[in-house]
Amino acid sequence: MTARIISGTEIAKQIREELQREIDDLKEKYDLTPGLATVIVGDDPASQTYVSTKIKACQALGLYSANYPLPGTVSENELLNLVGQLNSDPKIHGILVQVPLPRHIDEGRVLTAISPDKDVDGFHPVSVGRMVIGQPTFLPCTPHGIQELLIHAGVPTEGAEVVIVGRSNIVGKPVANILLQKAAGANSTVTVCHSATRDIASHTRRADILIAAIGKPKFITADMVKPGATVIDVGTNEIGKTPAGKRILSGDVDFDNVREIAGAITPVPGGVGPMTIVMLMTNTVKAAKLAHGLK
Numbered sequence: 175m176t177a178r179i180i181s182g183t184e185i186a187k188q189i190r191e192e193l194q195r196e197i198d199d200l201k202e203k204y205d206l207t208p209g210l211a212t213v214i215v216g217d218d219p220a221s222q223t224y225v226s227t228k229i230k231a232c233q234a235l236g237l238y239s240a241n242y243p244l245p246g247t248v249s250e251n252e253l254l255n256l257v258g259q260l261n262s263d264p265k266i267h268g269i270l271v272q273v274p275l276p277r278h279i280d281e282g283r284v285l286t287a288i289s290p291d292k293d294v295d296g297f298h299p300v301s302v303g304r305m306v307i308g309q310p311t312f313l314p315c316t317p318h319g320i321q322e323l324l325i326h327a328g329v330p331t332e333g334a335e336v337v338i339v340g341r342s343n344i345v346g347k348p349v350a351n352i353l354l355q356k357a358a359g360a361n362s363t364v365t366v367c368h369s370a371t372r373d374i375a376s377h378t379r380r381a382d383i384l385i386a387a388i389g390k391p392k393f394i395t396a397d398m399v400k401p402g403a404t405v406i407d408v409g410t411n412e413i414g415k416t417p418a419g420k421r422i423l424s425g426d427v428d429f430d431n432v433r434e435i436a437g438a439i440t441p442v443p444g445g446v447g448p449m450t451i452v453m454l455m456t457n458t459v460k461a462a463k464l465a466h467g468l469k
């Protein structure tokens with residue numbers, strides 16, 4: 175069997191088209207342009223790429239976007255002051271501070287300084303708490319994007335055995351919490367594996383839905399996958415550069431061999447990545463509507 179490819183690029187395009195209609199409507203009916211501020215500290219090339227992709231996506235949808243590139247030497251207080259200004263700027267509805275931050279800055283302190291009403295990345299402890307207890311909130315973009323991928327691809331989650339490899343605060347833990355909720359597009363039985371898990375394959379082989387968020391190229395091999403399973407590959411590992419200097423990416427899944435076993439699989443690139451971006455745009459529009467008392 176060769177797996178069906180779940181294209182995040184295609185699904186993100188559909189969601190973007192719906193969002194475009196909503197944005198046009200907000201402008202026309204309420205003279206409201208949702209605005210996103212992006213803050214980037216230092217010159218890490220991967221972070222620069224992520225932020226410029228997010229800015230381009232904003233601009234393509236006609237959102238207001240303000241970018242704050244700061245030198246790697248910026249102090250924690252200067253950064254906190256900027257976040258404070260953005261919190262009270264009425265043109266800005268969402269604030270994204272790209273992580274990781276340099277070591278001399280307390281990341282938790284900065285992320286907690288963002289108003290929960292503008293926390294479009296969903297990393298503020300208030301947003302995380304609401305997510306865990308199933309209250310309405312801004313869901314973190316990659317985990318929410320994974321849930322939307324599953325829904326749009328028609329993969330049933332209700333009662334499904336979901337195994338996640340990776341327990342980071344930005345992917346593994348939140349996607350576990352989202353799929354655990356007693357709600358449509360969730361209601362799964364969730365197992366989370368990590369570096370101290372004994373015999374990972376004994377868990378992954380039970381999975382109806384296997385989510386790999388490890389950061390190790392081709393970690394998930396065909397013998398770790400149940401025939402017919404849906405495999406979601408979050409990994410974005412740079413394994414080289416083209417002669418033109420473009421990054422060559424590999425997922426956490428051995429795609430060529432796993433696709434012969436799985437029922438459905440996401441590619442890298444073109445799987446989870448585009449969903450992350452579109453969920454950020456979705457959260458920014460949602461923040462703008464909430465700020466103006468609109469549903």
Ligand code: NAP
Nearest residue numbers: 316340341342345368369387388389408409410446447450
């Ligand atoms: P991370 O913070 O480094 O976490 C990796 C997780 O994998 C940890 O929980 C770690 O376990 C676990 N792990 C590492 N080696 C393992 C092993 N040998 N066996 C079992 N578990 C192991 O990474 P992340 O931020 O979650 O990102 C994971 C991957 O997704 C990366 O490639 C990243 O670039 C990619 N990513 C993509 C997107 C996107 O939009 N496409 C977004 C975010 C991340 P411990 O906790 O025990 O250390």
